[in-house]
Amino acid sequence: MFNRRLGLSRLMMRLRRIIRNDQLILSVLAVLVGVIAGIGVIFIREGIDFVQGLFLGGSSDKLINSLLNLPWWRILVVPTLGGLIVGLFVYYFIPGRKPCGVSKVIEASVFQGGRMNFRVGIGASIASIFSIGIGGSVGREGPAIHLGATIGAWFSEKLHLTRSLSRALLGCGTAAAVAASFNAPIAGALFAHEVIVGHFAMSAFAPIVISSVVGTIVSRIYFGDAPAFEITQQSLASLWEFPAVVGLGIAGGIVAIIFMRTTMASEDLIKKLPGPHWIRPCIGGFLLGLIALAFPHVLGVGYEATDMALNAQLPLYLLISLLFMKILATSICIGSGFGGGVFTPSLMVGAMLGGAYGIIATSIFPDLSSGPGVYTTVGMGAVAAAVLGAPISTTLIIFELTDDYPLTIAVMVGVVISSIIAQQFLGKSFFNWQLERAGLDLKSGFETTLLRSIKVKSITNNDAETVSVSASLEELRNKLQFSEMGELFVIHENGELFGTIVLADLSDIAFDHNVDDLVNAGDIARINPPVLDQDDDLENAKKVMQDSGEHFIAVVENHETMKFIGVLNETDMMTAYNQALVQARHEEHEGAP
Structure with a gap:
């Protein structure tokens, strides 16, 4: 199984190397996602009809007459025992223990950079098939959208696509699922843009339309060109x-x-x-x-x-x-x-x-x-x-x-x-x-996503000025006098952070040379200063800075060893965020007319 997955991953990467143009590979993937998502809609619809026929005696479009002919106890028992099976399945087989739908796709688009859990997507589809099959008063389009988006996210992960391309593939899966469900390709494409992607740049619009059309074709081949609802011709009289x-x-x-x-x-x-x-x-x-x-x-x-x-x-x-x-x-x-x-x-x-x-x-x-x-x-x-x-x-x-x-x-x-x-x-x-x-x-989703995507260690200043715990008062005066940050970081011999010193900490003894031999850095330092783990993201860094009021935060290897790595500057953090923002906007609107 592992070798099969590895081979598939290598095949995806080989495709990525052959097709280097992002728009071209996105168009190719849009076709694949549209086909698979369309098949996924067929799987969900047929699965629901099978379960309903088994337990309630009728399909989705011919259920009411079947229910009227069932004994009362069956109408009561089937949803009850079926609900128990759904609960056990969700609890033991779906990570997070909750069936998901469109909101999970929106979360993936806005907060996760287009990434989704494949197991959750498949598990949620199975849970939904059984939930609706035993009479659950819920819709099948949400699970279909979740499954379609999961398929798009799977391709994104295997090909290591950028955030903007990954979000576009989420939209492709969504569009194909909606289009196949309602036999409505235009609505499928617009729903993906309106609810999931959030913009109409040509870089995303073209592949989403392709997927929507392909999903509709797959559905029509299997179910025929029939609308989701039988609406007789009607018009406003006046x-x-x-x-x-x-x-x-x-x-x-x-x-x-x-x-x-x-x-x-x-x-x-x-x-x-x-x-x-x-x-x-x-x-x-x-x-x-x-x-x-x-x-x-x-x-x-x-x-x-x-x-x-x-x-x-x-x-x-x-x-x-x-x-x-x-x-x-x-x-x-x-x-x-x-x-x-x-x-x-x-x-x-x-x-x-x-x-x-x-x-x-x-x-x-x-x-x-x-x-x-x-x-x-x-x-x-x-x-x-x-x-x-x-x-x-x-x-x-x-x-x-x-x-x-x-x-x-x-x-x-x-x-x-x-x-x-x-x-x-x-x-x-x-x-x-x-x-x-x-x-x-x-x-605040877009801002949060960007802040989470940048790790503290990527913008840490490793040239921060440090002194040992035993540093003399004279050494502190000299270093602080020429310090660009106006702050010294006090560390033990093993590299562990002890505290920090700013010029204000020397105000009472700055010119009192009588205590030079009596006081060292360890006596003056502010112990237990706010710190950041090098693997923290900028969202956490922003919170630490806001809570502490500090403009420079010490960065450590981790909170267990407290080994000093460097310092995070508020200016560097904002610069990194602005650069990421510009890059993200460029990726989203690249190719737009």
Whole structure:
């Protein structure tokens, strides 16, 4: 196994030597990533259908009728025992003991320089397949995106690509996964730029588009050229409907906030429950089963129920009920640790909201309304955009699904308003919330990444002025008088740091030669000064400088030996950071028109 991995790594490096142009190799890799990510989407979809057929008797798009024919105990037992299996698998086989999704890809892009754990990516996909297969009320697109990005990160690691190229490959995997999932190549490319990469430089745009198209082709070869949702041709009947669309956008923003806050509360509540970590999905599965006894539509990704809403096949009471039950079911599943995302659940919640809103609007203004179907489509976009923090790509997904420009304009209005509402009153998307829960701040993410990428030892000044512990007062006077730093570092004979001395420490005895033979450096030195390990990064160095107020920090081999290496100057630290910033921006925008 080791020899096989070594041979593969050598093959990757040989490819890197043959193709030296970064844009060319990125384009070649974009094709490979697109193909593999597309196959990954097929694997996830078929895996979910297999598990669902085994335990619940139906596939994702034909699940509800199967559930209605199952005995009640099976609807309750399958999610409960399935949740137990998911919990044990995640606990023992996934590093970090938590299934991941889009937020992990964003973290890799912003904080990890495009690197991801391959084992976590594969494990999260398996956990998600089983989670959804046993009825988990979560989406399959998040795991697909995570898997696609993991594939891109694997190529980056094997070829030792730069940070900017690695982030571009993350975007390639993401774009291919979204495009293959929704049969929407334009939306796939834009989602990768909008959510993962964060810029539209040509150096990243071209390969991401390539991957998105390739992923779509792979999906269409296997599944055919069918849209993700069956939406009948619909258009706005009149421009007078736009005030109603504005109202739906406001409602969509409010529902998105309720969705996210309910998920936050669910996770907080479940964390407080006694018992081991792996039992939580079992508890979540039991609660999910209780909901499904009355509302089986909440089980699984929700494609079938969403299609029914889009085609006006659900009554008003059921639309309103499923709106809140789907939010509750998804919140329980996400909070308890099921593998999966919120992409499809947010679309279903939006469809239920839009469908109910459309029925009410049509009953009040029948002559002005184009029917509930239009509002269902707008509701899908409004809620999903606010939850995902991706208004552009969500709008494009709807456009590619409907191929209706006037309807897309209405979706844009709803999306913009709902996104503004969510940002104004919550301030973040679902993915940003997950990152904040992990202690990561996207606003300072780029700066943090750069600071973490620079090690203290790379900019340490090894010519710092030192004196021994036994150095005389006269020697201290002479050295400090001509010291560029105005500071001396006192060390033992074995090289261990003892303390520091500045000119102010000699103020009382600077001109008192009567004590020259009575006082040495060890008597005057400030002991236990702030220090940095040579392997620390500049993020930690910045914190130490801020906390201590010092402009020069001693650098040691490690905190055990305390062997003095040199000194870190605040000016050198800022210079290194600025150089890294310029280089990173150059790499990101290289090739841009």
